[in-house]
Amino acid sequence: MNQKAIRFPRGVLKIKKGYNPNSSSIGTVLYSFPLAFIALGAIIALCAALIKGKAKDEK
Amino acid sequence: MKKNDTTSEPSIHRVRYESFGGIISSIDPPFLAWVDKGFMRKLGYCASPLWEKKGIARQGEAFLSAPTEVHWAVTNRCSNGCLGCYKDSQPSECAELSTDALKASLKSLRDLGVFHVALGGGEAFTRSDLHEIVLYSREIGLVPNLTTNGLSIGKHEIEICKLMGQVNISCDAVGKDFSVNGRNGSFEQIENAIRALKHAAVSVGINCVVSRNNFYFLEKIVEFAAREGLNEVEFLKIKPSGRAKQWYAANALTQEMIRAFYPMLMRFNRPDSLELKIDCSFVPAVLYHKPEKSDLEKCAVSGCDAGNMLLSVKSDGVFAGCSFVDNSDNDQVSKIGEQWSASRHLNRFRQLVASAQKPCRSCRYLSLCRCGCRATAGFYTNDFFAPDPECPFVFDYTHRQSISKRSI
Numbered sequence: 001m002n003q004k005a006i007r008f009p010r011g012v013l014k015i016k017k018g019y020n021p022n023s024s025s026i027g028t029v030l031y032s033f034p035l036a037f038i039a040l041g042a043i044i045a046l047c048a049a050l051i052k053g054k055a056k057d058e059k
Numbered sequence: 060m061k062k063n064d065t066t067s068e069p070s071i072h073r074v075r076y077e078s079f080g081g082i083i084s085s086i087d088p089p090f091l092a093w094v095d096k097g098f099m100r101k102l103g104y105c106a107s108p109l110w111e112k113k114g115i116a117r118q119g120e121a122f123l124s125a126p127t128e129v130h131w132a133v134t135n136r137c138s139n140g141c142l143g144c145y146k147d148s149q150p151s152e153c154a155e156l157s158t159d160a161l162k163a164s165l166k167s168l169r170d171l172g173v174f175h176v177a178l179g180g181g182e183a184f185t186r187s188d189l190h191e192i193v194l195y196s197r198e199i200g201l202v203p204n205l206t207t208n209g210l211s212i213g214k215h216e217i218e219i220c221k222l223m224g225q226v227n228i229s230c231d232a233v234g235k236d237f238s239v240n241g242r243n244g245s246f247e248q249i250e251n252a253i254r255a256l257k258h259a260a261v262s263v264g265i266n267c268v269v270s271r272n273n274f275y276f277l278e279k280i281v282e283f284a285a286r287e288g289l290n291e292v293e294f295l296k297i298k299p300s301g302r303a304k305q306w307y308a309a310n311a312l313t314q315e316m317i318r319a320f321y322p323m324l325m326r327f328n329r330p331d332s333l334e335l336k337i338d339c340s341f342v343p344a345v346l347y348h349k350p351e352k353s354d355l356e357k358c359a360v361s362g363c364d365a366g367n368m369l370l371s372v373k374s375d376g377v378f379a380g381c382s383f384v385d386n387s388d389n390d391q392v393s394k395i396g397e398q399w400s401a402s403r404h405l406n407r408f409r410q411l412v413a414s415a416q417k418p419c420r421s422c423r424y425l426s427l428c429r430c431g432c433r434a435t436a437g438f439y440t441n442d443f444f445a446p447d448p449e450c451p452f453v454f455d456y457t458h459r460q461s462i463s464k465r466s467i
Contacts, residue, residue: 008357011098013079016091016127016359018291018334019225021204022266023130023179024145024382025338026369027293028360030324030345043090050071050083050102 009048017043073200074099075172076107077124084174086202089224091127091174091359122409125172125399126370130382133161133192134181135374139208142241143231143268143310145383147301148181154375158188162195164376164392169199171396173370175224179206181374184216193222206266210244212252220261227264227293228252232273233283239272240297241306253287264291269320269341270310281327281335293336294324296344299438300383307438311449318451320344339363339381340432343450346424355427362428366408370395380408383434407443408433414444418456 008015020027072084080095081104094102096110109124134155137148156164165176176196183189183205196203202224209228212220220226230249232239237246256263267273267280277294284292299307312320321344324335337345342362346355361368365380372378372392379386386404399405411429415422419430430436431447439448446453 011080011095011101012092013095014093014357014359017089018336019089019175019177019202019204019262020128020293020336021177021179021206021223021225021227021264022293022295022338023132023177023206023371024298025130025293025295025340026128026361026364027336027338028342029358030294030321030335030337031358043085043088043092046085046088047083047092047094 008044012044012047015043015047071102072202073174074102074104075124075174076104076109078109078112078121080110081107082123082127082174084202086224089202093359122367125168127173127368128175128177128370129168129173130177130179130369130371132180132372132374132382133178133183133189134186136185137180137182137208138185139182139210139243141243142302142306143270143297144302145298145300146181153181155186156374156376158191160376160393161188161192164372164395165192165196165201166199167393167395168370169201171399173201175202175204177204177206182208182211184211184219190215190219193219197222207252208244209249209252212255217255217259217261220256221259223261225262225264225291226256227266227291228256229268230265230280231268231270232276233279236273236276236279239276240268240270240310250287253289257288262290263287264289264293266293266295268295268297269312270297271312271316272310274312274316274320277324278327281329281333285329285333288332290332291334291336293338294320294341295338296340296432298340298383298432298434300434304438314449314451314454317344317449318347321348339369340435340447342428343431343447343452346428347451352424352427355424360427362424362431363408363411363433364429365433366402366405370399370405378402380405381433383432384437411444416444416446418452419446422452 017029072086074081074083081099083092135148135153138150193203204225205223206227228249231242234246253263265284281292339362370378371382376391377386377389378392388404390398390402412425415425415430419425431450435449436445436447
């Protein structure tokens, strides 16, 4: 339990992954905290790409 | 200033302003990201009047400008008759919104800023207008998702499911144990439905209600889901609601099971493509193992998020903070635009942290857990603001208190 904390791109506060089809309860992806944040990798990369892409447009 | 809720970025579905910045909705991959004002500016969004406020606060803590997801029991009809049904669904006719009224309310929710709608029931497929409802949701920019009992999946239903972001089929155990929670139908029907949906490239998962009857069978569900190539299994703690209320005391999880739940799930073998999810009422069972709070916050792990991220709607159009707690004011979803901030019912949920009792009041996870499940607490105590007695921290505290009283 000594992994590094998650590092999001600057400005990203929180990420809720996936959809919750359940009509009765809010769904939370069950990670082994703080393990397995690698599962968020694609999303974090996308957020970073959004900012970079936007910054490029502005230039 | 860019118009709220629209964007030209191809990867972004929708964006809405919040007091802290905004929330970005993406469809591929599906996620919601809470971002600060700087991030919003970099995306090209100018300052919003909301940024001048410290969140909408009324008689309690700050809450979002709209729910992120709405859970809608579009009907109470279901012929399945499961003993553990949280709604007491019946095969007979029930009070339901008309197609036009339902669509108008979906539009109100969309206008408020809602991103996702989870359709269920009852059995949503008993509504002959489900296709129209789902098409309309897509048309106005709401992502529809579905929970179904899986017993009536034919060609027409598959076409509807193709429009969903995610479809989950209720299944509490596999093989001969299928009916362990009083479920009707057969496992073979579920298997066939899952395979047909997978064949049609629908994102399919399983909803599994966890009671003491199937607690030791959960690994078999995960194995089955992995074998079938499903993308998620969501475990829902059984709740004292609907027909399950009479059934609850004899079938609720024991304290030993609640404490063993999270480590047990983490030991299950599963491919990376299969995600395990839990519902809000299981959050105290995870927190008992003391994970890092900031990591949980970043991954949007939340206990009772009723009246904040979550809103539920019954088949007759009455909304509530969650599907397991009744709104005695009978507020109608058609009025959600004005009622989201003003509803007395929703504002009670927003006072949970401020009104926390011992031991929740001093718990480091309070802001995240928010005193556990209101349906469970209400069932045992009749007090809306009472700590959830099934939370291990609360259980231990109560036990210590009773010993201390006895010794005095």
